[in-house]
Amino acid sequence: MADRERRMTPPYGGVFVARSTVLDAAQVQRALTRVSHEIIERNHGLDDVVVVALQTGGVEVAERIVQLLFEIDGVDVPMGTLDVALYRDDIGLRPVMPEAATEIPVDLSGKVVVLVDDVLFTGRTIRAALDALTDFGRPRAVQLAVVIDRGHRELPIRPDFVGKNLPTRRDEVVDVNPEGVLLGEMRK
Amino acid sequence: MTHLLTLEDLGDSGIAEILRITDRFVEVGERAIPRVPALRGKTVATCFFEDSTRTRMSFEAAAKRLSADVLNFAAGSSSLSKGESLRDTIETVQAMGVDAFIVRHRSSGVPLQVTNWVDEGVSVINAGDGWHSHPTQGLLDAYTLCERIHGSAGENPSLDGLHIGLVGDIRHSRVARSDVVAFTSLGATVTVAAPPTLLPACVREWPVTVSHDLDAVLPTLDVVGLLRVQQERMDDALIPSIHDYVQGYGITAERAELIRGDALITHPGPVVRGIEVVASVLDSHPNVLVTRQVTNGVAVRMAVLFWLLGSGVDIT
Amino acid sequence: MNRSCLISGGEVLTPAGRTRAEVLVTDGIVAEVAEGLTPGDDVVVLDASDAVVTAGLVDLLPRLGGPGQEERETSVTAGRAAALGGVTTVLVASEPAAPIDSVAALRERQSLTSADVHEIYCGAITVGHGPDRLAPLGELAAEGVTAFSDGGCPVENLDLLRNALEYGSVLGATFFLHPEVPDLGRGGSMHEGSWSGRLGLKGRPAIAEILGVQRLLALCELTGARIHVHRVSTAAAAALVVGAAEAGLPVSCGVTPHHLVFTDADCRSYDTMRRFDPPLRPAADRDALAEAVASGAITTVCSDHSPHTAQSKELPFDQAPAGAVGIQTALGVVLGDVGLDPEVALSVLAWGPGRLLGDAAAGEISPGRPADLAVIEPEARWTVREGDLASRSRNSAFSGRELTGVVRHTVVGGRAVVVDGKGQW
Numbered sequence: 001m002a003d004r005e006r007r008m009t010p011p012y013g014g015v016f017v018a019r020s021t022v023l024d025a026a027q028v029q030r031a032l033t034r035v036s037h038e039i040i041e042r043n044h045g046l047d048d049v050v051v052v053a054l055q056t057g058g059v060e061v062a063e064r065i066v067q068l069l070f071e072i073d074g075v076d077v078p079m080g081t082l083d084v085a086l087y088r089d090d091i092g093l094r095p096v097m098p099e100a101a102t103e104i105p106v107d108l109s110g111k112v113v114v115l116v117d118d119v120l121f122t123g124r125t126i127r128a129a130l131d132a133l134t135d136f137g138r139p140r141a142v143q144l145a146v147v148i149d150r151g152h153r154e155l156p157i158r159p160d161f162v163g164k165n166l167p168t169r170r171d172e173v174v175d176v177n178p179e180g181v182l183l184g185e186m187r188k
Numbered sequence: 189m190t191h192l193l194t195l196e197d198l199g200d201s202g203i204a205e206i207l208r209i210t211d212r213f214v215e216v217g218e219r220a221i222p223r224v225p226a227l228r229g230k231t232v233a234t235c236f237f238e239d240s241t242r243t244r245m246s247f248e249a250a251a252k253r254l255s256a257d258v259l260n261f262a263a264g265s266s267s268l269s270k271g272e273s274l275r276d277t278i279e280t281v282q283a284m285g286v287d288a289f290i291v292r293h294r295s296s297g298v299p300l301q302v303t304n305w306v307d308e309g310v311s312v313i314n315a316g317d318g319w320h321s322h323p324t325q326g327l328l329d330a331y332t333l334c335e336r337i338h339g340s341a342g343e344n345p346s347l348d349g350l351h352i353g354l355v356g357d358i359r360h361s362r363v364a365r366s367d368v369v370a371f372t373s374l375g376a377t378v379t380v381a382a383p384p385t386l387l388p389a390c391v392r393e394w395p396v397t398v399s400h401d402l403d404a405v406l407p408t409l410d411v412v413g414l415l416r417v418q419q420e421r422m423d424d425a426l427i428p429s430i431h432d433y434v435q436g437y438g439i440t441a442e443r444a445e446l447i448r449g450d451a452l453i454t455h456p457g458p459v460v461r462g463i464e465v466v467a468s469v470l471d472s473h474p475n476v477l478v479t480r481q482v483t484n485g486v487a488v489r490m491a492v493l494f495w496l497l498g499s500g501v502d503i504t
Numbered sequence: 505m506n507r508s509c510l511i512s513g514g515e516v517l518t519p520a521g522r523t524r525a526e527v528l529v530t531d532g533i534v535a536e537v538a539e540g541l542t543p544g545d546d547v548v549v550l551d552a553s554d555a556v557v558t559a560g561l562v563d564l565l566p567r568l569g570g571p572g573q574e575e576r577e578t579s580v581t582a583g584r585a586a587a588l589g590g591v592t593t594v595l596v597a598s599e600p601a602a603p604i605d606s607v608a609a610l611r612e613r614q615s616l617t618s619a620d621v622h623e624i625y626c627g628a629i630t631v632g633h634g635p636d637r638l639a640p641l642g643e644l645a646a647e648g649v650t651a652f653s654d655g656g657c658p659v660e661n662l663d664l665l666r667n668a669l670e671y672g673s674v675l676g677a678t679f680f681l682h683p684e685v686p687d688l689g690r691g692g693s694m695h696e697g698s699w700s701g702r703l704g705l706k707g708r709p710a711i712a713e714i715l716g717v718q719r720l721l722a723l724c725e726l727t728g729a730r731i732h733v734h735r736v737s738t739a740a741a742a743a744l745v746v747g748a749a750e751a752g753l754p755v756s757c758g759v760t761p762h763h764l765v766f767t768d769a770d771c772r773s774y775d776t777m778r779r780f781d782p783p784l785r786p787a788a789d790r791d792a793l794a795e796a797v798a799s800g801a802i803t804t805v806c807s808d809h810s811p812h813t814a815q816s817k818e819l820p821f822d823q824a825p826a827g828a829v830g831i832q833t834a835l836g837v838v839l840g841d842v843g844l845d846p847e848v849a850l851s852v853l854a855w856g857p858g859r860l861l862g863d864a865a866a867g868e869i870s871p872g873r874p875a876d877l878a879v880i881e882p883e884a885r886w887t888v889r890e891g892d893l894a895s896r897s898r899n900s901a902f903s904g905r906e907l908t909g910v911v912r913h914t915v916v917g918g919r920a921v922v923v924d925g926k927g928q929w
Contacts, residue, residue: 083212085212085226086212086216086224086225086226086254086494087224087225087226088226091226091227091498091499091500094500095499095500095501096499096500096501097205097209097495097499097501097503098209098212098213098494099208099209101211101212101215102212102215102216103215131225132224135219135220135221135223135224136219136220137220
């Protein structure tokens with residue numbers, strides 16, 4: 001369950017109650033496979049590609065993508081993780097602690113960074129991530145891969161690779177986990 | 189909680205959480221550009237009524253790495269005469285628009301008193317009050333030990349099974365008091381070694397073992413925590429002379445032989461070479477952590493500032 | 505000036521017991537005590553129904569300000585605070601800042617009189633409360649001064665102290681002495697113990713007081729002088745004095761209300777309103793002192809009224825001046841927090857101190873006695889608000905607390921200075 005989702009959806013906290021399954025595990029795997037092919041096609045191969053996972057929701061997704069890239073193209077793409085808690089623009093408005101590690105294993109200058117997250121929502125997390133990335137070098141390009149785009153953008157941010165577009169209500173919650181993608185709500 | 193006054197207030201869970209997130213701030217410090225925008229727009233005022241360039245600079249570095257603005261009020265002995273109202277000073281600085289006060293004073297209890305005079309929502313951080321408490325020092329000492337032993341603080345910071353000795357003027361040491369709380373909170377066993385006149389009243393009620401025989405204790409220690417013998421705070425006649433003190437409790441070249449090769453040595457600084465420890469020991473022992481303590485001090489203080497001014501989270 | 509009144513409808517409470525009676529005061533003297541008295545013309549009637557009529561309280565050595573200390577307290581404001589607290593007589597302290605160490609100094613102090621309380625003056629034992637010379641004890645005695653004190657600074661020159669005690673004993677003097685040995689824990693701001701260790705404050709050990717009392721008792725035995733140990737804070741020191749008194753020595757001791765309520769643990773928030781001289785001690789001492797007061801072993805309680813400006817109290821704990829105002833709240837604390845019966849409360853706040861000052865019939869309300877009286881509601885509750893305190897400085901240790909025992913009327917020399925809880929000034 002993406003903690004960020006929970007925090008972004010008032011009222012904060014509570015228990016996630018699923019209402020429907022958007023994608024089952026097999027569908028997620030097929031979507032990620034397609035996304036991986038798209039990444040290779042768009043970048044004409046995987047030279048200079050670095051995958052950076054957004055903590056914490058994007059980590060598992062990124063690991064699967066990196067695995068798929070290797071299976072498809074035989075290239076071991078370096079992977080890093082990024083916790084954007086210290087870059088959020090809503091600091092002080094909602095509770096957040098920098099819980100997870102930021103580890104960028106290579107200098108990002110001149111690289112193509114593929115940011116990976118589970119759900120794209122308002123776009124503010126990605127904005128924070130772009131800000132953070134500049135502290136690690138100057139990438140040649142930054143691309144965004146997400147499993148679900150649920151709409152409701154508040155900033156001019158758009159994904160490059162999408163598993164599925166899913167229109168949602170603001171108060172709904174999307175949960176991406178190994179068993180699939182669920183749509184539901186937070187119950188206190 | 190809006191303040192950090194003592195580690196007792198923070199409690200076990202608070203101590204663990206600060207150490208946990210310190211790992212993140214250590215990472216920030218290792219970047220080419222060691223800066224994050226987390227506290228942009230916040231203003232932090234250091235009010236040091238007692239001289240300390242090192243601690244003040246450490247807090248300042250921490251604030252700046254979080255993109256906060258820093259105001260410095262340093263009361264030299266000329267500008268703040270004894271009896272001038274502490275409250276007036278705080279209220280004047282606060283009128284300049286301040287989100288946090290970092291207060292150091294030679295009298296115990298002042299940071300707590302300051303909390304009575306600041307506006308709602310303004311944080312007070314104790315940078316050392318008299319003999320009483322120096323919470324960020326306790327945290328950074330604990331962090332440095334965790335880091336050295338386990339590589340990082342990790343999910344469950346722990347000093348379980350460690351035998352730590354604190355040697356020096358415990359009575360007048362706020363570092364000692366905070367270290368005892370931090371170390372025991374993480375599961376370490378603590379022994380204090382000092383002459384009776386340099387121990388606090390009722391020290392036997394503390395969760396420590398008391399020893400007056402440093403030679404017997406040294407070989408049993410995993411960590412030797414050296415404290416300053418604080419001349420400026422010692423009343424007359426607590427010890428006969430420095431020489432007498434060194435005889436019983438100084439880490440001389442001979443006594444240094446009793447420290448295990450794998451033991452760690454810490455010191456809050458500044459080290460008075462020749463009194464609490466002989467220079468050659470510091471220069472030659474492989475596990476002196478003094479420099480690492482200083483580096484980690486900035487990260488720990490970043491963690492504290494972020495928790496109080498940015499996170500919105502209650503960790504106690 | 506009207507010095508006649510009739511106090512009617514109340515219960516008269518004296519060391520002999522309680523009786524329903526009216527008290528008629530004429531020209532400053534108690535004229536008649538009987539039921540069914542009626543007032544004549546021009547006689548103020550003070551309603552004492554559902555209340556108790558007693559002798560006015562006698563406070564020993566409150567600090568009432570003095571020349572040069574008007575910022576903290578003037579004799580006028582102090583007198584009003586006393587009157588509102590039911591105090592009709594004070595033993596005015598001699599202090600290093602304003603020592604009553606000569607007839608001239610006495611006259612100057614006498615000129616700052618208050619209209620609302622009787623003042624008896626305490627002389628200094630040494631000139632300027634310094635270590636060198638005796639004050640003119642005989643000259644002062646001739647002016648009516650029979651009480652002498654060390655002004656809060658224990659006389660360190662024991663030879664000098666001994667001489668003072670011997671010289672003064674034949675003058676019928678009573679010596680009010682502070683017991684602490686100054687060198688032990690000099691500079692300490694609270695009791696030396698677990699709390700001082702934890703709070704990082706230098707402490708003053710109990711033994712400083714115990715040793716000091718032992719010295720005073722030995723000197724008492726040697727010289728035969730009448731000694732009152734002022735402001736005892738430890739159970740051990742109090743026990744020594746009580747034991748010596750029982751063995752026949754002319755010695756007594758007193759405690760303050762705050763030492764019967766607070767402990768050293770109450771310093772934990774570094775509240776400067778908990779810094780006292782002598783310091784607050786652990787609970788065992790507080791409880792033992794309270795018991796000794798309740799049983800009558802300790803015969804006097806004094807407010808130790810110590811006014812300090814708000815600004816001077818906003819200093820670090822180890823720099824702030826010690827003490828709190830308390831002359832207006834002493835009765836309320838003793839009846840409330842300490843929970844004493846009115847008889848015991850009056851015994852320690854009025855009758856005991858009165859006897860110590862030479863009034864053998866202290867507490868009696870009978871024809872011929874001076875009309876220094878208070879009408880009290882011993883069970884009424886009230887909350888201390890700084891705005892209600894009449895002293896110029898409002899540094900009360902009981903701010904915001906609920907006390908028991910309201911002073912309804914206070915009569916000083918026949919004049920009603922407080923009526924229905926309001927000062928008549």
